Amino acid sequence: MRRRRSASVGVRDVSFRAEDGRITGLLGPNGAGKTTTMRMMAGLIQPDAGRVRIDGLDSTRDAGVARGRLGVLGDPRGLYPRLSARENIAYYAALQGLGPDATARRIEELDEALALGPLLDRRTEGFSQGERMKTALARALIHDPPNLLLDEPSNGLDVMATRALRATLRHLASPAGGGKCIVLSSHVMSEVAQLCDEIVIVARGRTVARGSVATLCAAAGEADFEEAFVRLAFGDVQQDGMPGPTRPL
Numbered sequence: 001m002r003r004r005r006s007a008s009v010g011v012r013d014v015s016f017r018a019e020d021g022r023i024t025g026l027l028g029p030n031g032a033g034k035t036t037t038m039r040m041m042a043g044l045i046q047p048d049a050g051r052v053r054i055d056g057l058d059s060t061r062d063a064g065v066a067r068g069r070l071g072v073l074g075d076p077r078g079l080y081p082r083l084s085a086r087e088n089i090a091y092y093a094a095l096q097g098l099g100p101d102a103t104a105r106r107i108e109e110l111d112e113a114l115a116l117g118p119l120l121d122r123r124t125e126g127f128s129q130g131e132r133m134k135t136a137l138a139r140a141l142i143h144d145p146p147n148l149l150l151d152e153p154s155n156g157l158d159v160m161a162t163r164a165l166r167a168t169l170r171h172l173a174s175p176a177g178g179g180k181c182i183v184l185s186s187h188v189m190s191e192v193a194q195l196c197d198e199i200v201i202v203a204r205g206r207t208v209a210r211g212s213v214a215t216l217c218a219a220a221g222e223a224d225f226e227e228a229f230v231r232l233a234f235g236d237v238q239q240d241g242m243p244g245p246t247r248p249l
Contacts, residue, residue: 011036011047012205018198020146021179023169025186025196028233033205034185038151041183042072054147068096071140073150078136081125085116085135088124089142096143103142110138113177114168130161137168148172150184154191166195173197193225203233 011033018024026034039045041052043059043066052059054066079088086107093103111120114134119127124135133153140148150169154162169184171177186192192199193213201209201216209216209232213225220228220235 011040014200014202014205014207015050016198016200016207016210018147018181018183020181021173021175022197023173023182023184023195024198024200025184025192026200026202027186027189027192027229028202030187032187032202032233034187034202035151036205037202038074038149038183038185042070042149043067068143069145069147071143071145071148073133073136073140073148073153079124079127079132079139082123084121084123085127085131085138086120088135089139092139093142098143106142106144107138110141113171114138128161129156130158130164133157133161133165137165141172144178145180146178147181148183150182152186153184154186154188162191166191169195189226189229201229201232208232 014033014037016024026037028034036045040047041054041059043052043063046060055069057066057069059066079085080091083091089107089110090103093106098106107120110116114137116134116138119131119135124132127135137153153169154165157165169182172180173182184192184196198212199210199216200207209219211219216232217223217225217228220231222228222231
């Protein structure tokens with residue numbers, strides 16, 4: 001996929017496949033093209049070249065159906081501050097075509113899964129980052145989509161909220177949680193290394209490496225994942241079939 005904006009190019013050549021029941025991480029430095037890639041996957045912007053497929057559906061030609069198979073958690077969370085968490089979630093349920101009874105059932109299920117508890121009937125104005133994240137995640141899950149796109153989901157969260165988020169995502173990817181396909185972007189290497197089954201390293205708008213932590217460390221000839229990331233993203237190391245990274249100016 002490729003995206004051009006004015007004279008600058010945000011994404012030149014990013015390519016990967018995300019599988020059901022697995023967490024795929026987009027890892028790269030700031031400005032690498034992660035958020036632009038996520039927005040193309042969500043159908044918010046159209047690539048100038050290449051294709052994005054969601055469960056076999058073209059995200060441009062079949063935009064409406066493809067979006068219905070996605071739950072998207074962006075940054076910032078975009079909650080309506082004068083509405084309660086329940087009302088925020090119900091509003092998105094209506095946008096997804098759920099009726100009142102189905103919405104009520106799904107909110108009960110999400111309350112149990114995410115431990116929303118007393119948050120549900122509080123206005124979201126004044127929520128902590130962790131409370132905002134939990135509400136936004138419930139909103140993204142209200143229509144029980146098979147695929148989740150999460151852009152910097154732990155941004156601004158404290159240690160405990162981050163741990164809770166990781167546990168939730170692992171559950172959602174497991175058979176017990178529906179075996180969802182989860183794609184998340186991050187620039188935090190430790191988070192991606194702990195959480196993701198597959199890691200796609202993006203640098204200067206290109207995919208420069210992909211694989212597990214062990215695979216990427218082996219490709220870079222490094223025992224430490226941080227050192228492997230630096231070599232793969234900024235050095236002269238490349239995997240077979242991947243374009244070589246460009247050292248930043």
